Amino acid sequence: MNHYRLIIKADDKQVVLERILQVARYRGFLIEGINAQVNTGTNIGTIELMVRSERPISFLVDQINKLIDIKDVKVDTNTSQ
Amino acid sequence: MASEKIHTGGSLLFNVLQQHGVEHVFGYPGGAIMPIYDALYDSDVKHFLCRHEQGAAFSAVGYARAAGKVGVCFATSGPGATNLITGLADALADSIPIVAITGQVPTSVMGSDAFQEIDIFGLSLACTKHSFQVTDINDLEKVLHQAFAIALEGRQGPVLVDIPKDIQIAHIVSQGNVVSTLKNKVNLPPANVGSAIAMLCHAKQPVLYVGGGVGMANAVDELRNFIDITNIPSVSTLKGLGAIAPEDENYLGMLGMHGTKAANLAVQKSDLLVVVGARFDDRVTGKLDDFAPNAKVIHFDIDQAEINKRRAADSAILGDLKTNLPALAIPLDIKGWQQECQKMKADFAWDYNHPGNTIFAPAVLKEVSDKMPINTCVTTDVGQHQMWAAQHMSFNDPSNFLTSGGMGTMGFGLPAAIGAQVSRPTDCVIAVSGDGSIMMNIQELATIKRFQLPVKIVLIDNAKLGMVRQWQDLFFQGRLSETDLSDNPDFVMLANAFDIKAKKIVAKEEVSAAIEEMLEHDGPYLLQVKIDAADNVWPLVPPNTANDKMMEST
Numbered sequence: 001m002n003h004y005r006l007i008i009k010a011d012d013k014q015v016v017l018e019r020i021l022q023v024a025r026y027r028g029f030l031i032e033g034i035n036a037q038v039n040t041g042t043n044i045g046t047i048e049l050m051v052r053s054e055r056p057i058s059f060l061v062d063q064i065n066k067l068i069d070i071k072d073v074k075v076d077t078n079t080s081q
Numbered sequence: 082m083a084s085e086k087i088h089t090g091g092s093l094l095f096n097v098l099q100q101h102g103v104e105h106v107f108g109y110p111g112g113a114i115m116p117i118y119d120a121l122y123d124s125d126v127k128h129f130l131c132r133h134e135q136g137a138a139f140s141a142v143g144y145a146r147a148a149g150k151v152g153v154c155f156a157t158s159g160p161g162a163t164n165l166i167t168g169l170a171d172a173l174a175d176s177i178p179i180v181a182i183t184g185q186v187p188t189s190v191m192g193s194d195a196f197q198e199i200d201i202f203g204l205s206l207a208c209t210k211h212s213f214q215v216t217d218i219n220d221l222e223k224v225l226h227q228a229f230a231i232a233l234e235g236r237q238g239p240v241l242v243d244i245p246k247d248i249q250i251a252h253i254v255s256q257g258n259v260v261s262t263l264k265n266k267v268n269l270p271p272a273n274v275g276s277a278i279a280m281l282c283h284a285k286q287p288v289l290y291v292g293g294g295v296g297m298a299n300a301v302d303e304l305r306n307f308i309d310i311t312n313i314p315s316v317s318t319l320k321g322l323g324a325i326a327p328e329d330e331n332y333l334g335m336l337g338m339h340g341t342k343a344a345n346l347a348v349q350k351s352d353l354l355v356v357v358g359a360r361f362d363d364r365v366t367g368k369l370d371d372f373a374p375n376a377k378v379i380h381f382d383i384d385q386a387e388i389n390k391r392r393a394a395d396s397a398i399l400g401d402l403k404t405n406l407p408a409l410a411i412p413l414d415i416k417g418w419q420q421e422c423q424k425m426k427a428d429f430a431w432d433y434n435h436p437g438n439t440i441f442a443p444a445v446l447k448e449v450s451d452k453m454p455i456n457t458c459v460t461t462d463v464g465q466h467q468m469w470a471a472q473h474m475s476f477n478d479p480s481n482f483l484t485s486g487g488m489g490t491m492g493f494g495l496p497a498a499i500g501a502q503v504s505r506p507t508d509c510v511i512a513v514s515g516d517g518s519i520m521m522n523i524q525e526l527a528t529i530k531r532f533q534l535p536v537k538i539v540l541i542d543n544a545k546l547g548m549v550r551q552w553q554d555l556f557f558q559g560r561l562s563e564t565d566l567s568d569n570p571d572f573v574m575l576a577n578a579f580d581i582k583a584k585k586i587v588a589k590e591e592v593s594a595a596i597e598e599m600l601e602h603d604g605p606y607l608l609q610v611k612i613d614a615a616d617n618v619w620p621l622v623p624p625n626t627a628n629d630k631m632m633e634s635t
């Protein structure tokens with residue numbers, strides 16, 4: 001089992017969290033933790049997502065990247081193992 | 082600039098539809114979408130009333146696929162919206178651009194379990210490319226433009242826009258042509274053409290594996306040009322059929338579970354797969370670990386997420402096929418391999434000899450294919466008849482073969498044919514259906530009647546859920562569980578009830594005349610073709626088996 005931490009930047013839309021959680025579950029990643037904040041100045045949300053899976057993280061990153069409201073997805077290579 | 086005019090939400094919708102060139106929509110009214118239907122009353126958009134919202138969704142899909150445009154469907158809230166879901170899922174699986182508009186209960190009562198309220202926005206997350214719920218009239222125009230842009234951008238797909246009733250009634254001044262700003266998120270790395278060209282030059286036994294992406298990218302010409310220059314042996318997926326010219330001597334047919342023996346053997350032997358707009362679906366690969374075991378892979382696709390998803394690519398060429406395919410079109414020195422493939426093609430060619438007087442479905446479909454006018458659009462349902470159509474009919478463009486590939490949805494064929502006929506009124510449209518599938522959207526015969534659509538229906542009738550029956554015979558010790566349909570209605574009477582001319586044939590000598598009568602008939606026609614309930618689709622690669630271990634008979 002691999003543990004990963006993703007930093008996701010997204011437009012501030014109510015539904016965006018739901019979309020990310022749905023994609024993570026469907027693509028086979030168990031969610032271990034989530035933090036989400038919005039910068040009210042820029043209206044950009046930052047979501048920190050901790051997941052685990054047997055699958056390579058690129059599989060999830062590519063799918064989250066396809067969501068229309070996502071601006072950027074980064075894998076935290078320091079904490080991901 | 083469109084005129085600055087005061088609109089209701091409903092009339093603004095039609096204003097935007099017209100800006101996107103939408104002439105036809107498929108739908109079904111109800112309480113929460115009444116203001117939109119009221120605005121339709123004054124609009125030039127032509128609405129096709131279907132008899133079930135699933136029919137409307139599939140007609141929008143058929144329209145989009147046959148015409149290469151965005152298909153549009155309407156449904157009311159609650160049950161109307163949920164009835165669209167199968168069509169949306171089908172469009173997502175096959176990357177078809179449709180925009181679905183649903184009515185919703187007024188914003189003031191949303192979330193209160195109001196009459197006919199369902200969270201279609203929540204339901205849409207898993208079955209659309211993207212979805213919107215408009216809760217402010219000021220957002221409506223922009224959202225509608227975005228819906229069209231998203232449906233068409235990159236890998237195409239379905240978009241749903243849920244519009245509460247008060248938003249449909251609210252007044253707004255149109256802002257004119259709102260240019261939707263879609264970010265091009267995929268930072269395309271420079272296409273790795275150099276290494277791909279080197280791999281192609283070194284390959285001794287390359288095979289071109291063509292998928293539905295070619296048609297979606299409108300890259301049939303570029304693909305055929307690539308084939309003309311390379312003379313590479315080629316195979317196609319179900320959704321790719323029509324992209325490769327059927328008469329190409331190096332074309333080996335469909336690969337996968339019901340693919341031709343030549344196509345599957347060539348792929349298994351290949352040392353390089355050039356994959357174009359395809360995604361290594363399990364129905365294509367059979368046992369993934371044993372698929373083309375000696376081949377390197379060059380993968381062309383528009384969707385980054387398909388690269389390395391099921392099979393690692395040695396070279397990935399991400400982006401528009403139209404621009405990327407020509408970069409790899411170089412002459413190849415593979416004479417021996419071509420000859421080997423051509424020999425397999427000849428050795429394993431279809432055999433239409435069939436004993437007895439019972440009708441042989443593959444021969445019927447081949448004869449329909451040979452006799453149908455050029456540019457006929459064929460749709461299918463799902464099952465044995467679908468695989469026989471894919472195997473034995475020929476198509477000169479992917480927009481002439483509409484079948485539910487990714488989702489395998491029974492009930493697709495008839496409404497998809499309606500959408501195709503609406504989009505291409507002067508072309509012949511033929512729905513190849515099964516006696517199980519046709520009953521799933523049989524109500525759409527009423528749509529055919531109402532609009533006098535000259536759709537031809539070839540109903541392959543084995544009085545069975547034939548494909549499931551075949552698997553029960555082969556893999557479940559013949560324990561036939563719930564696959565008998567011998568009490569089906571009288572299909573000729575049924576068609577006649579909708580003013581549709583129909584004929585039933587049971588013997589080989591009736592086939593040719595019946596096909597000619599159907600094709601010559603000026604109007605809709607149903608040809609019921611009785612076949613032996615025990616006929617199987619061959620070859621068959623059993624599930625989770627390597628593609629060279631196909632069964633060819635029992």
Ligand SMILES: Cc1ncc(C[n+]2csc(CCOP(=O)(O)OP(=O)(O)O)c2C)c(N)n1
Nearest residue numbers: 464465466489491515516517518546547548
């Ligand atoms: C909506 C839906 N339900 C169930 C299935 C499973 N299924 C696949 S083929 C098939 C039998 C189809 O029967 P028919 O339309 O008569 O075609 P045949 O195989 O007999 O040619 C079934 C039930 C499906 N593909 N789609």
Ligand SMILES: [Mg+2]
Nearest residue numbers: 515516545547
């Ligand atoms: Mg049947």
